[in-house]
Amino acid sequence: MMTHTSPIPGVTELVDVVRDTPEVVIELDRVRRNIAHMAEITRDAGVAFRPHIKTHKMPQIAWMQLRAGARGVQTAKLGEAEVMRDAGITDILVGYPIVGRSKLARLAHLAEDAQVTVSLDSYDAAAAISRTLVGSGVAVRIVVEIDTGMQRIGVAPGSTAADLAERVAVLPSLDFAGILTHEGHVCYQARDHVERKEMTEAACQSMLDSAEEIRLRGLDCDLVSAGSTGTARFAVRCPGITEVRAGAYVFNDGSQLLQGAACEDDLAAFVVATVVSRPNHEWFVIDAGSKVLGADRLIVRDPPTTFGSIWGRPNWRIVRLSEEHGVVQTPPGEAVSIGERLLVVPNHICPAINLAETVAVFENHVTERWPVAARGRVQ
Numbered sequence: 001m002m003t004h005t006s007p008i009p010g011v012t013e014l015v016d017v018v019r020d021t022p023e024v025v026i027e028l029d030r031v032r033r034n035i036a037h038m039a040e041i042t043r044d045a046g047v048a049f050r051p052h053i054k055t056h057k058m059p060q061i062a063w064m065q066l067r068a069g070a071r072g073v074q075t076a077k078l079g080e081a082e083v084m085r086d087a088g089i090t091d092i093l094v095g096y097p098i099v100g101r102s103k104l105a106r107l108a109h110l111a112e113d114a115q116v117t118v119s120l121d122s123y124d125a126a127a128a129i130s131r132t133l134v135g136s137g138v139a140v141r142i143v144v145e146i147d148t149g150m151q152r153i154g155v156a157p158g159s160t161a162a163d164l165a166e167r168v169a170v171l172p173s174l175d176f177a178g179i180l181t182h183e184g185h186v187c188y189q190a191r192d193h194v195e196r197k198e199m200t201e202a203a204c205q206s207m208l209d210s211a212e213e214i215r216l217r218g219l220d221c222d223l224v225s226a227g228s229t230g231t232a233r234f235a236v237r238c239p240g241i242t243e244v245r246a247g248a249y250v251f252n253d254g255s256q257l258l259q260g261a262a263c264e265d266d267l268a269a270f271v272v273a274t275v276v277s278r279p280n281h282e283w284f285v286i287d288a289g290s291k292v293l294g295a296d297r298l299i300v301r302d303p304p305t306t307f308g309s310i311w312g313r314p315n316w317r318i319v320r321l322s323e324e325h326g327v328v329q330t331p332p333g334e335a336v337s338i339g340e341r342l343l344v345v346p347n348h349i350c351p352a353i354n355l356a357e358t359v360a361v362f363e364n365h366v367t368e369r370w371p372v373a374a375r376g377r378v379q
């Protein structure tokens with residue numbers, strides 16, 4: 001279990017700066033540090049970096065990442081991509097198949113203003129994009145998504161991936177650019193650091209084998225992209241991986257701590273909550289439930305039942321969530337008072353940010369509020 005023991009500069013200020021609770025607060029110096037650290041890891045390895053903006057959904061932070069050297073951004077949804085385009089960002093990977101007439105029309109429009117890459121895992125999805133774009137003078141880059149073990153989306157590595165690449169590459173108005181994977185299963189399944197490294201290397205190896213097979217068919221396969229916060233530091237050391245992507249690293253959360261991908265000093269986003277009820281000596285209730293924290297469990301093998309932890313209180317666990325209530329279990333007799341403010345470390349920061357209209361930005365004791373511009377952009 002995580003323990004919050006290291007001093008966090010400004011922690012008292014973080015609970016005090018917000019006008020009201022529950023509210024998400026981000027610590028800008030830590031955000032900058034996390035961005036700089038990932039930029040350094042990738043730059044030193046000579047690998048391009050593309051942050052997934054679904055974690056923060058804020059153009060201000062996307063621009064901080066770009067200024068630190070990121071080649072472009074990744075979004076999950078077209079709606080997020082449109083927000084980034086409107087903020088002047090011109091290199092956008094939509095890491096999600098675009099399916100359906102309305103989305104195809106929006107994609108064509110997006111591609112007029114930005115260099116757009118789409119990942120997909122079916123010929124049908126590629127052919128529909130090609131039909132939409134043909135004659136428009138606009139082209140979209142396509143990357144074939146490969147399932148390296150997550151069992152979510154993606155074709156099998158090797159000849160199956162190469163077969164799809166071959167069929168996509170001849171479609172008009174599409175530029176076949178390479179292959180992509182999200183090796184998220186490593187974070188869900190690995191028991192320790194050694195296993196994380198080995199599993200990442202195995203995922204990267206099947207990407208390299210697939211790229212080789214594609215090249216043997218006479219195609220260029222310049223982009224070989226792997227990505228997640230927990231695996232980035234291993235993936236950059238696999239020769240042949242040309243790009244890594246990560247999202248959660250910018251804020252980190254309880255899952256990244258347990259995965260060993262971050263330490264307490266890397267936590268850059270919290271939820272400030274208030275104790276609103278102490279019905280007995282075993283638990284109390286905070287004003288942050290699933291509509292604030294999200295309801296995800298910890299993203300690790302055999303996750304303990306907790307819906308978030310309380311900074312500085314390793315023995316307190318958020319054991320239940322209703323929409324507006326977080327039930328925090330304490331050892332009997334621990335002192336807690338109604339009205340007390342607490343700093344919550346969410347299990348998974350991405351849904352928590354998506355639920356917030358704005359975040360309080362803490363920097364040098366000055367707080368402003370940034371809108372979460374792409375929140376709720378799920379289409």
Ligand SMILES: Cc1ncc(COP(=O)(O)O)c(C=O)c1O
Binds near residue numbers: 052
């Ligand atoms: C396709 C894809 N790429 C990259 C990422 C980034 O992963 P992380 O947030 O662990 O860095 C995700 C996260 O869900 C993803 O789904």
